[in-house]
Each structure stands twice: as structure tokens, then as C-alpha cells.
Amino acid sequence: MAKIVCVLYEDPVDGYPTSYARDDVPEITSYPGGQTAPTPNAIDFTPGELLGSVSGELGLRPYLEGLGHTFVVINDKDGADSEFDRELVDADVVISQPFWPAYLTAERIAKAPNLKLAITAGIGSDHVDLQAAIDASLTVAEVTYSNSISVAEHVVMMILGLVRNYLPSYQWVIKGGWNIADCAARSYDLEGMTVGSVAAGRIGLAVLRRLKPFDVKLHYTDKHRLDPAIEEELGLTYHESVEDMVGICDVVTINAPLHPETEHMFNDAMFARMKRGAYLINTARGKICDRDAVVRALESGQLAGYAGDVWFPQPPPADHPWRTMPHHGMTPHISGTSLSAQARYAAGTREILECFFEGRPIRDEYLIVDNGSLAGTGAKSYTAGNATEGSDATA
DSSP: OOEEEEEOBOOOTTOSOSSOSSSOOOOOOBOTTSOBOOOOSOOSSOTTSOOSBTTTGGGOHHHHHHTTOEEEEEOOOOSTTSHHHHHHTTOSEEEEOSSSOOOBOHHHHHTOTTOOEEEESSSOOTTBOHHHHHHTTOEEEEOTTTTHHHHHHHHHHHHHHHHTTHHHHHHHHHTTOOOHHHHHTTOOOOTTOEEEEEOOSHHHHHHHHHHGGGOOEEEEEOSSOOOHHHHHHHTEEEESSHHHHHTTOSEEEEOOOOSTTTTTOBSHHHHHHSOTTEEEEEOSOGGGBOHHHHHHHHHHTSEEEEEESOOSSSSOOTTOGGGTOTTBOOOOSOTTOOHHHHHHHHHHHHHHHHHHHHTOOOOGGGEEEETTEEOHHHHHHOOSSOOOTTGGGGO
């Protein structure tokens, strides 16, 4: 029998929900491009429930304990004396989330001789030291596409929020004011602006599709150029590099995975290439941006606004400067963990576990590392290496 350690975020401050704002969520059976949504043999939850917190348990306990496995769900994940460290030493499987990542560093992997499988309940496995996973012949898998559209919707929301100066305007209402001039002084129309996406994979392409009706000029850069038919359909202009693209953009949205090639890609030098007064949206990974360079760009006015829901490390310390920098629209890492998305990433986590325990191949789309090398989606999206350095700051 196996031991599965699952690290999830805390329940709501008022307790686990006993009712919800809606009675159901739409059922999504396939994604753009034809990939099917997760297809486990069964699920033990109701779609639309809060599954990503500790009491939700991803709906996995009846399934795993029914097979005789040990299932440990924890929240304490940071520091050498964390519950995660204590439970990891004899774990066979670790399940973690991008929103509340249990950083699986080389040191932690070395202390877990039984570990065979690391699952990301969601998408983005940079909280795992992929080079260490390769060296230890671990399998790393994630529920690819499960929350890509969720994130794309969040990106569009944040673009509009910054450009239209929504959050400061809302705050005037909360304060009891009617300060129209204060609200309008930083409010613009998105129409006619030039928007560029750093990467045009599942999320980036979904963002571009959703922005087309806003009558903006759309640009993108990616290692893998899109089909000419898609470029023509959306009116896309392709750039060979990020550096070539950012100088003409009023809005830049980052939709690339974090790996050694993208770490701190947006630094002082990159911001200097951008138009003064551009907006930057980052729902990809916090470490793609240099933390302090973002603050400097906002304070100097080089950036008109920065919004995102990704930080490094996660959760960020109370004194993280992104909490207090000017003209920001930051949220906790929530873009991909809507109740709608949770139904899919919980089902996908179970599908991966079913394959693992039944000796069946895990979907190629879900694989990041397998058999000692990058595999599946991982081979297309990541480069080998380690992006977890500095994660110990969460302690």
C-alpha cells in the first residue's frame, strides 16, 4: 500500500462552506483543440464544491482509503520542521498545488527515498526541482489544460481593471466618495491599443482569442510559431523574441512557464525596452519578473500598472513589496482555482492516480518528467533545471 501526502490551502476563515452561491457549474467535456477533460473512472465529489482547501481534500479520500492507501492532507508546508517535511520521508506520492506550492526541492527529494510520483493539482510544476526529479527518476505530472481558460479569463479581467482604473475607482465608492476626476485621471480605453502575449500556448492563445473583439492590435512571441491560419484568423503579428515585441506594446501579458530560460526575464533592462506607461500582466509565475525591478518601474512611471496573481515565493511574506507598490492590481494566486476549475483539476488528479495505481500510462499531455527526462508537455514547455531556489523564504 502507498502513502499519499496532499498539500492544500487553508479553509475559508469562516469555515468550510455549507452552501454555495450557485447550485452547479457548467460541465466541460473537451477543450479547444480537442483534448478531452479529465476522465477518471469515477469521482466522489459534487462539481462546484470547494475541493482545493484542506477540508475539500480534492475529493480523494474515499477512493484512496477504499484501496487501502494512507492519505495525509496537510497545510503546513514551509520550513525544515514543517508537517510536510515530516510526512514526506516515507511518502510514495506527493500532491501539491500552484496556488499553495509545497516546494519539492532537491534536498527534500533526497530525503524521500520512496517517492515515485509528484502531481500538480492544476498546471505549472515549477515548484518541483525538475532537474532533481529527472536525476531521481521521479514522475512529475500535472492536469494540463484543466484551468487554462480560467486563467485566461483572469488575464482579460486584470487588463481591463488596470487600463480602466477599476480598483481605485471602486475604492472611492467604499470610502463614500464621488471622486470622478480622481478616477478618470488614470482611465483609458483598451480599444486601439497594442497587446502582446509572451507565449501563445493554451493560456496565451486563449487570451488572444478573448481580446480580439476589443479591437486591439494583437502581437505574440513564442518558441513555437502558431499555424498561419490562426495568425490570419486573429490578426496576429509574430515576433522572434520578447525583446523585439515589448517596445511596441501598450499591454504585455506573460503566459509562459517558469524555467531557467524565463526566470527574471522581466528585469530593469526589459522594462527599459517597454513603452513608458505600458501595463504588465503576469498570471504565469512571479519569478519570471524581477521583484524589485517591478517596483522601480512602477515608482518611476515606466510602467503604468502591474497586475497578477503569482508571487515568489508563495505565499509571499507580509513585507513583500508587491503588496504596497503603486498602481498594482495583485491578488493571491486564485486565477486557476475557481470552483469551476477545481472540479476539473480534482478529477484530473484522480485520473493520474488511477493510472499510476493500475499500471496504465499517464496521458502524455499530463507528463512533465518521466523515465529520467522531460516528457510529454514538459518536453515542449520546460527546460531542465531548477527554479525553486529561494523558496525557503516562505518560512
